[in-house]
Amino acid sequence: MSAADARPGRAIRMRPRSTVAVALVSLAGLVAFGWPLLVDPSSGLAHSADAPLVFALVLPLLLAVVLAEIAEGGMDVKAVAMLGVLSAVGAALRPLGAGTAGLETVFFLLVLGGRVFGAGFGFVQGAVTLFASALITGGVGPWLPFQMLGAAWVGMGAGLLPRVRGKAEVALLAGYGALAGLAYGFLLNLSFWPFSTGMGGGLSFVAGAPLLENLHRFVVFSLATSLGWDLGRALTNVVLVSVTARPVLGALRRAARRAAFEAPVAFEEAGDADAPASPRSRSPGELAQSPP
Structure with a gap:
């Protein structure tokens, strides 16, 4: 197995600034x-029902900054084209499941795309795919x-997995798809759980309650x-990844090799203006008329 096959180009x-930006927005996302x-039970934020709305306004700004930082000098036209294709396919696939009974048909492609093209690409692919899907389905x-x-995070995590091949990779x-499906649902529950009041039975968020009490309530709620x-969702990811991993990974890796994302760009000095032009710079007509 060649080095190119073992590790396709990212x-x-x-860059360091992009990595720091992703780390900061991930930390803000966890908060x-x-x-x-x-939050401390005695703080004003713990008793505020508006806190999730504040975070919902702040997160898009943070994501926009991160995507702009990654795109600045870190993406060429080939990467943008590949991102557009995979995001469009993912956005088109998502309505097929629409989350009915947990059937999510988009996450397997995030896993495979992040696996081949790297953690940075997976991060951007995940965010752009869900945004495009929301525009299509009216889920804004x-x-x-x-x-x-x-x-x-799902796409980025796939790009950080250890390098193995064959059946072990599948x-x-x-x-990973199974764990990511469970973790995604767990996180999304956290985003709206504070609004689910009045459910009784120890399920609702209690503003200002101790950490362990609210954690117990959240686990029971989930x-x-x-x-x-x-x-x-986890089972759908397992089935779709198992069925499509080999052909899709093969196609994406061939595309990565042909695109040569990490190929160095070399610039040659221009020759003397009075020197004869090289054959590569001549037109086909000039080449046909030149003596052998």
Whole structure:
């Protein structure tokens, strides 16, 4: 197996500034998802029902900054074209499942795309795919930034998995797809759980309650309301990754080799203006008229 086959070129070069930007927005995202469990019970934020709306407004701005930072000098036209194709396919596939009974038909492509093209590409692919899907299906709302960031983490995590090949790679990606499906549902529950008041039975978020009490309430809420959907998403990811991994990974790796994302660009000095032009710079007519 050649080196090119073992490690195809990264479509997006993660520079130090891009890496720091992704790390900061991920940290902000964790705070946005988990603020009910993180804030001090005596603080004003713990008693505010507007906190999730504030995070829903801040997250799109942070994501826009990160995407702009990654795109600046880190993406060429070939990477943009590949991103556009995979995001369009993912956005078209998502309505086929639409989350019914947990059937999500978009995450397997995020896993495979991030696996081949790297963590940076997977992060951008996840965010752009969910945004495009929301525009198509009319799913734009305060929940969209949380969905975009969760999908971005799914794609990025696939790009960080260890390098294995063959059946071991398919098993690794299928297992990751299952865990990612469960984790995505868990995170999305956190984004709207504080609004689910009045449910009784120890399910609702209690502003200002101790960490362990609210954590217990959240776990019970997740098990009672969304576990079936989360398991359906995990199972869908396992099946789709297992069935499509080999042909899709092969096609994406061939595209990566042909695109040569990491190929160095060499610039040659221009020759003397009075020197005869090289054959490569002549027109076909001039070449035909030149003596052998």
